[in-house]
Every structure is written in C-alpha cells, then in structure tokens.
Amino acid sequence: MNLDVSEKIDTDLCVIGAGSGGLSVAAAGAQLGVKVVLIEKHKMGGDCLNYGCVPSKALLAAGRRAQIMRASGEFGIVPTSPSINHKGVHDHVQNVIAAIAPNDSVERFTGMGVRVIEAPARFLDKTTVAAGDSHIKARRFVIATGSSPMVPPIPGLDMVSYFTNETIFDNQEKLQHLIVIGGGPIGMEMAQAHLRLGSRVTVVEALKAMGKDDPELADVVLKHLRTEGLDIRESTRVEGVEGGAGAIRVKVSANGTSEIIEGTDLLVATGRKPNLNDLDLDAAGVNFDRRGIKVNSGMVTSNSRIFAIGDVTGGLQFTHVANYHAGIVIRRAIFRLLTAKVNNDIIPWVTYTDPELAQVGLTEDQARKRFGKIKVLRWPYSENDRAQAEHATSGMIKVITGRKGKILGASIVGEHAGEIIQMWSLAISQGMNIKAMTAWISPYPTLSEINKRVAFSYFAGAAGSPLVRTAVNWLAKLG
Numbered sequence: 001m002n003l004d005v006s007e008k009i010d011t012d013l014c015v016i017g018a019g020s021g022g023l024s025v026a027a028a029g030a031q032l033g034v035k036v037v038l039i040e041k042h043k044m045g046g047d048c049l050n051y052g053c054v055p056s057k058a059l060l061a062a063g064r065r066a067q068i069m070r071a072s073g074e075f076g077i078v079p080t081s082p083s084i085n086h087k088g089v090h091d092h093v094q095n096v097i098a099a100i101a102p103n104d105s106v107e108r109f110t111g112m113g114v115r116v117i118e119a120p121a122r123f124l125d126k127t128t129v130a131a132g133d134s135h136i137k138a139r140r141f142v143i144a145t146g147s148s149p150m151v152p153p154i155p156g157l158d159m160v161s162y163f164t165n166e167t168i169f170d171n172q173e174k175l176q177h178l179i180v181i182g183g184g185p186i187g188m189e190m191a192q193a194h195l196r197l198g199s200r201v202t203v204v205e206a207l208k209a210m211g212k213d214d215p216e217l218a219d220v221v222l223k224h225l226r227t228e229g230l231d232i233r234e235s236t237r238v239e240g241v242e243g244g245a246g247a248i249r250v251k252v253s254a255n256g257t258s259e260i261i262e263g264t265d266l267l268v269a270t271g272r273k274p275n276l277n278d279l280d281l282d283a284a285g286v287n288f289d290r291r292g293i294k295v296n297s298g299m300v301t302s303n304s305r306i307f308a309i310g311d312v313t314g315g316l317q318f319t320h321v322a323n324y325h326a327g328i329v330i331r332r333a334i335f336r337l338l339t340a341k342v343n344n345d346i347i348p349w350v351t352y353t354d355p356e357l358a359q360v361g362l363t364e365d366q367a368r369k370r371f372g373k374i375k376v377l378r379w380p381y382s383e384n385d386r387a388q389a390e391h392a393t394s395g396m397i398k399v400i401t402g403r404k405g406k407i408l409g410a411s412i413v414g415e416h417a418g419e420i421i422q423m424w425s426l427a428i429s430q431g432m433n434i435k436a437m438t439a440w441i442s443p444y445p446t447l448s449e450i451n452k453r454v455a456f457s458y459f460a461g462a463a464g465s466p467l468v469r470t471a472v473n474w475l476a477k478l479g
C-alpha cells in the first residue's frame with residue numbers, strides 16, 4: 001500500500017476511464033448533482049476520439065472524396081486521378097480529433113464539477129481505488145477502461161514493425177502496399193480508406209470477412225470492395241511474418257497451399273482485448289476472464305458496489321453501446337431503478353465502408369434459430385428514385401418479422417445505410433409491428449423511402465416479382 005498519500009477523497013461515484021462510457025457516466029452524474037471523480041491514465045476521450053471512431057471516419061471521408069473524383073464519369077463530369085497529399089490527409093484527421101476534443105477535455109469536465117485525476121487507477125480493496133497521490137473511496141465505482149488491439153502470436157510478428165489502430169492515424173506517408181491482417185469492421189474500413197488514398201491493399205482473413213454481419217449483405221460490400229481493387233483473401237491463415245522497414249513478407253496458407261504476400265506495411269486488426277492489467281481486480285473482488293469483466297444485465301460486477309461498462313465487458317464493442325451501458329448505470333446508481341437492464345436485441349451497429357452496412361436487432365439467421373418461422377422482406381436500392389439519381393443503386397434493405405409482423409431485425413447495405421437504419425432502431429426498441437412502418441409519409445425523393453417500401457411488401461407479397469414491386473411502389477406513394 002502507498003504510504004505517501006497526499007489526499008483521501010470520499011465521493012459518491014468514482015469512474016475509471018474517460019472514454020465513451022466513462023465520460024457519459026461522469027457527465028450525467030455531475031449534472032444530476034452527484035459528487036464524481038473521474039480517473040484517466042492516458043488521453044481524455046479514450047479510443048473513440050483518439051484512435052477509433054473519429055479518426056477512422058475522418059480517414060474514410062478523405063478516401064471518399066478521392067473516390068468521387070475518380071468515379072464522376074457517370075455524372076458527365078470528366079473523372080480525374082486525385083493527387084493525394086498524405087501529410088494533408090493526416091492533418092485533416094488530426095484536425096477533426098482536435099475539433100471534437102474540447103467536448104471530452106479535463107477543462108470541460110472540471111467545469112461541470114467533476115474531479116478529474118490524470119493517473120492510472122488501481123483497486124486497493126473492495127471500496128478503495130488509488131490514483132496518483134490520491135486514495136478514493138466511493139459509494140459506487142464504474143470501470144470503463146475500454147479495450148486495446150489484440151495482437152495474435154504470429155511467428156515473427158514481434159520482429160517487424162506494424163501498425164495497429166493506435167498508430168495508423170499518425171502515418172503521414174503513402175503506404176505503397178498495405179497488408180491488413182483481419183477482415184472485421186476495423187480492418188475493412190481501414191483497407192478501403194487506404195485503397196482510396198492510393199495504396200495497394202491486401203486483406204487476409206482466417207474465416208469470412210465481415211463475418212459478424214448477415215452474409216447476404218456483407219457479400220454486397222465485399223463485391224464492391226473487390227471491384228474497387230481490394231484484394232481480400234478469405235479462409236486464409238497467416239503463418240508467419242518477416243522482413244524489415246518497407247519490405248514485409250507475410251506467409252499465408254489457404255486450402256493447403258502456402259504463399260508469400262509481399263507488401264510494404266502491415267496493419268494488425270485482429271480483434272480487441274479488455275484493458276484489465278493495471279486494475280488489480282482481485283483486490284476489488286471483481287470477476288473477469290480473458291474476454292472481459294463479468295457483469296449481469298444491470299452492468300453490475302461480482303462486487304455489488306462496482307459496475308463495469310463498455311468494451312471492458314467484452315460484449316458488443318461500440319461507442320453507442322458504452323453510452324447505453326452508462327445510461328443503465330445512471331438509472332441504477334442514481335435513480336435506484338434496479339430494473340434497468342441491457343437488451344442486446346435492440347443494439348444497432350454500422351460498418352462505415354462504402355457501401356455502408358447497418359444492422360439492428362436480429363439477423364435472419366439469429367431470428368430463424370430463435371423463432372423458427374419468420375418473414376424475410378427485401379427491397380433493392382435500384383427501385384429507389386433518389387438512388388438512381390445518385391448512381392447509388394447497389395444496395396438493399398432486408399427486414400425480419402415474426403409471423404404476426406413484429407419487427408425483429410433490419411439490415412441495410414448501401415449509401416447512407418447508417419442513417420436509414422435509425423427508424424428501425426426506434427421500431428425495434430419500441431416493439432413495433434411492421435404495419436406501423438407503412439403509416440408515415442416519407443419525403444420524396446429520399447433513400448429512406450426504401451423503409452416504407454419494404455414494409456408494404458409484407459402485405460403485398462414477395463418483392464422479387466416486378467408486378468408486386470410496381471404495386472408496392474404505388475401503394476407506398478399513397479401515404
């Protein structure tokens with residue numbers, strides 16, 4: 001135990017980790033008049049702001065601009081091969097982070113009345129945390145320490161330099177041939193961004209790329225990415241890595257055949273591991289395993305005074321999930337609503353490739369396993385007038401309902417899928433029936449009209465037939 005403690009703090013709520021989840025709890029707590037201590041060992045804003053959502057979307061946005069220049073021919077505008085200033089792209093990404101950073105800053109939280117301590121936190125016992133020179137006792141603790149890149153034990157990987165999400169956004173140069181290990185959302189987003197910014201890119205995935213999404217829709221994305229020039233190797237294992245700066249050799253094997261892929265740079269995007277190391281969870285009586293801290297549906301750990309939220313709990317790892325967890329903690333810890341609990345069936349997620357892939361509720365497979373008889377509704381972007389105007393016709397919506405029309409899930413692949421999915425998030429969270437999705441007026445011409453069209457197809461029959469599609473189009477227009 002540290003005997004040089006200069007300060008002993010007694011507080012209502014002590015939050016460990018100032019990322020998406022921790023900041024939300026701290027801000028809500030302080031605004032509700034609760035005494036809050038927030039402890040952060042590295043950068044305020046956590047992964048999302050500094051190494052995750054924000055820089056990745058900024059990089060994708062730069063790639064999108066470049067691609068628009070190359071693909072303008074269909075609009076009658078002479079296409080051009082963009083000249084990319086990689087230092088400029090880096091600065092754009094960092095400027096976006098800097099523009100958002102004040103929202104998450106020490107100053108902002110101190111201004112709200114939160115006591116911010118910038119140091120690693122470690123439990124001393126079940127009711128005390130040490131951070132810097134302070135010992136903090138709290139009525140409730142919230143562990144929101146997030147996750148880090150999980151680097152697999154690939155032979156030779158420790159001998160070469162490679163990027164992870166924590167370093168790739170510092171790059172200021174063109175990566176001639178980037179090899180991405182991992183075909184999940186992070187790997188695929190980074191692969192497309194770099195491809196569009198002029199790199200040659202190869203993705204190596206041991207199983208199926210974008211394997212957590214509905215395969216029918218994931219295939220639309222993969223096909224599009226391949227058309228753009230991305231080399232995606234699925235069912236391919238990485239057996240070893242060797243080489244030096246600018247000359248990386250990745251040994252892969254697929255179907256019993258080995259091959260060497262030669263590239264200049266390597267990005268490891270093979271999943272995440274929970275940030276548990278510094279915490280001394282045993283001292284706190286908090287159970288965990290290699291996936292993360294174990295919590296019940298109210299985000300309570302094995303120590304009833306301690307909650308854990310966000311990536312560190314090892315479930316769906318998204319910023320909006322960490323925020324959702326934060327809301328449950330606030331309801332329980334401050335409003336004493338002990339019935340507040342997580343419903344994983346209403347959580348949406350989006351992969352921000354172009355085309356985007358968005359999902360909420362159950363996928364077709366999940367719904368079939370759980371309910372047996374379901375209805376699957378589909379509607380193509382190509383039947384949407386706005387999609388035609390934008391030359392964005394490659395995409396579809398797929399909606400899953402129960403036998404009586406209860407909406408169980410929705411998946412969208414295509415332009416702005418992440419925006420269009422929002423009303424299905426509402427519908428599923430409110431337990432709505434597909435009938436309600438026919439009873440609203442959609443401004444014309446918008447991509448979101450596909451939501452109404454697909455709902456009408458529930459009543460009209462299979463959307464595959466041109467006759468039915470025409471009928472649905474006219475019915476939907478009637479409002």
Ligand SMILES: Cc1cc2nc3c(=O)[nH]c(=O)nc-3n(C[C@H](O)[C@H](O)[C@H](O)COP(=O)(O)OP(=O)(O)OC[C@H]3O[C@@H](n4cnc5c(N)ncnc54)[C@H](O)[C@@H]3O)c2cc1C
Pocket residue numbers: 016017018019020021022039040041042043044045046047048049051052053054056057119120121122144145146147165186275278279309310311312317318319320321322352
């Ligand atoms: C490349 C990439 C892109 C992503 N894109 C998206 C996206 O588009 N949309 C989306 O929803 N999600 C996205 N995510 C996921 C998202 O970033 C995370 O789900 C989210 O940041 C989790 O929030 P959190 O509060 O659990 O953890 P974090 O935001 O990681 O915050 C944890 C904080 O705890 C601190 N900490 C750790 N240990 C200690 C300790 N002992 N003491 C004190 N502080 C500690 C860390 O320094 C960190 O600041 C992306 C992730 C990556 C890597």
